[in-house]
Amino acid sequence: MASNEPALQEPPTTEWVPTAEWAPATGAEEWNPTEETVRPVRGRHRVVKQRNGLARSSTVLGVGVIAAVGAGGIATAQDKPAVSISLPDTITDNLPDAQSLPGVGSLMSDDSDEQDGNRNDAPLTAMSVADTASAADTQQGGAGEALRARILQQAEQQQAEADNEAKAAVEKAAAEKAAAEARAQQTAAEAKAAKEKQQAEEEAERKAEAERLAKLAASYSLPTSSYTLTSTFGEAGSMWSSGYHTGLDFAAPTGTPAKAVHGGTVKSAGWSGAYGYRIVLELEDGSEVWYCHLSSMTVGAGQSVSTGETIGRVGATGNVTGPHLHLEVHTPGGAGVDPAAWLRGKGLTV
Structure with missing residues (x-):
């Protein structure tokens, strides 16, 4: 998605030093949160083990994308200088439990992710969002293409069936026409043969009668001549x-x-x-x-x-x-x- 993002600004190089208001009480030691001091929280709010200074999960990806678009860019933890923060015991004692903080538990993962090895080690970048959108579009386009191919296949099958039916009808009509012509020819041939047979029989009868009359004529005579x-x-x-x-x-x-x-x-x-x-x-x-x-x-x-x-x-x-x-x-x-x-x-x- 194209946007008019502002140019990334260089982070400040001046180190921030806590003032006297933030100084720890006398005799208090500096407290730095570590993996051992953070109590693991199980359930819906999960603690994510940090690697390279950036926590990654599906929720972090969504939040990171929104933050990147709003700020005009994405900055990684490696681009910023390390800041040392120390809190007095009076403050740490009054800190709420991490599980009760809204939105924090969703940024954490429990130890099961570490044990199962289900970690997303890819860096959080704008390309991840683009890749996700592209994959969704590709999946949707693939489903559309599959549906289109199925429809085309069904249409081709129906067209083939229609063509076969039309071809069968034409062949049937041709066969019926040929059979009718054959019957007509057979009838005509039979009639011709019957006529020829009748003519032959009549001719044979005439010849036989002529022969008979010739024999009779030899034995019969006219009663007179010149009459x-x-x-x-x-x-x-x-x-x-x-x-x-x-x-x-x-x-x-x-x-x-x-x-x-x-x-x-x-x-x-x-x-x-x-x-x-x-x-x-x-x-x-x-x-x-x-x-x-x-x-x-x-x-x-x-x-x-x-x-x-x-x-x-x-x-x-x-x-x-x-x-x-x-x-x-x-x-x-x-x-x-x-x-x-x-x-x-x-x-x-x-």
Whole structure:
């Protein structure tokens, strides 16, 4: 602590001599206090053994500091000349006990300090006060630094935990996104594979059907050639007794060959009223194919024929408006079906 202390003054060099008022009584011996004559006092007021002329203790340190600041400096006992003081017995007998003097007992230490060796031998200087204050400040600063370091450590730990949580959240979101993308890709791949499989199956079915139809086409034949379709199955009209057309008309010039669509047996061959000359060809499965309005017939009932064999010729007999081949197809149960669809089912193009 800085202060405007006055300059130290040199102590007076003149020795003080007691006057007659202070002279001892006649016959009295000079009394000088010594260690042996001072009665040790135990308890709160302790006698301090003097060394180098200056008593030291924690209390003396505080008192010395205050005195040094007030006087503008500290003077040690070595700086002053020795003064001899003698007191008469009348005065010494009336001196109060040292223990009863206020403030004196605190400047003394008992013999236990001497026995334990707990003495402060450092000289009383202003540096002692500064060192004490500096040590206190250092201790306080050290505690503050420790608290600050602890707070910073906790903050860093919390920040690290927050960073770890954020990183974990980002990694979790990334993993969920990757899983969703993987599932979407898997779903798309499965759908694509299923579609490709279905397409492959359909393609296989088409190929199988084409092969089947090719085989059937080899065993089936169109009933005539160089034709024009004029009336289809189910077509309505007043010219037909049933009110609709029951077959498929292949218009062709008279005498155009009429062929067996498949191998079978001729069930009947002759005149059939509005159908004119008609041949009924029964196939192996029981189906019947009717050839009507023929101009002539080259087979008879009970005759077996093969695919593509000529069994008659196109004509205009019966109820007709011009030469054509009226073709009907009946199931084994007798119901009529569309001849065009039936022929396409056999691999033929009508």
